[in-house]
Amino acid sequence: MFDDVFHRMDGDKEPMEEKNYIICNKDSIMGVAATNHRGNVDNYERLLHEAQQPLYDGCTDFTVLTVVVELLHCKVDSQWTNKCFDRMLEIKRRMCPKPNYLPESYNACKKMLRGLGLGYENIHACINDCVLFYKEHEKKDKCPFCNEPRYKHSERKQRKKVPQKVLRYLPLKDRLQRLFMSRHTASAMRWHKDKRIEEEGVMRHPADSIAWKEFDKTCAEFAEDPRNVRLGLATDGFNPFGNMSTSYSMCPVILVPYNLLP
Structure with missing residues (x-):
């Protein structure tokens, strides 16, 4: 699974940030050259740095990202139109000290979130x-x-x-890649193998369960690489039969990475 996400070929054991990867398919032995993953990481870090800059010079309470997320939350809760949201951004840009870095429009806000892998x-x-x-x-x-x-x-x-x-x-592949773009979360994704301490009769993590160990036996090749992501699937229904006052139903499907520490 890890190899599928980062396009690593079988037998390739070199660090992912130091190699250009090849995506192979049945139609071509040579495959197609893929973009170096290091470039994706650099782009993500650049976008994250821009999003985390202060709202304006000297501002210590808000970053551009926190303001955008809160305003988009208000837009959804209050059912603002795109035109209303753009107008509100224009007013806030005039209210903030110059220079400020608040996006100019709703589309600019969405573009920023998509660049950070938060789109859908x-x-x-x-x-x-x-x-x-x-x-x-x-x-x-x-x-x-x-x-x-x-x-x-x-x-x-x-x-x-x-x-x-x-x-x-919500595209899964981008989100899995993002888990390995930081050395902190990348280390946490291997915690179940590298740092977990087993104690008989005690279950602190899904890796201590019988089901996890049986899966390791059945899928030994998958279990060999601790970076491979194990996902738990959960779902629920909000107003699933339309019997509440709202006129719509919502059934979220949630994937939870089990690799992470408790």
């Missing part, structure tokens, strides 16, 4: 959960199984069609 993808779904309008179904306007329309019907002419159901996907 909207994927339209069938209202009956038959299919995602993705890949081979991306251009379709009706579900190929139940024939339900992809978009909500409206008597008024709309500039943009509104989908009946949306899956918001």
Whole structure:
């Protein structure tokens, strides 16, 4: 799994930051040259440094990132429109001492978060959960199984069609890579193997469980590299049957990395 995320070939034991990696596939023996992972790390660190700079020179209470996150939280809670959010940013930029580094628009805020790997993808779904309008179904306007329309019907002419159901996907690969971009979290991801102290009859970590040990026996090759990520899947439903006052349902699916220390 670790090799899949960072495109390392079998048998390659060199440190990931000192090597250009090759992605091999069935169609090409030579493979396709991949971007050096060091470049991704440098870009992430640059963006993180920019986001963590003070809101304005001399400000000790707020960074650009904390302000953007709090304002976006308010936007969602209060259901501000994009135009309202842009107007509010304009006013706040005038209120703050010059120079200040508050983004100029809602799109600029989203771009900053996407650069830090905190973005998500909207994927339209069938209202009956038959299919995602993705890949081979991306251009379709009706579900190929139940024939339900992809978009909500409206008597008024709309500039943009509104989908009946949306899956918001947080890309996993970028988030797994980010766990290894800091030496602190990278070390914590190996804690279960490098620093955990086993004590018979005591379970302090999932690695102490019978299920973990049985998995190690069954998938010995995977277990050999402690950096391989073990994920726990959890889900829950908020208003799953639409019986509350809100008109929508939400069913989050959460992945938890078990590698990290307790």
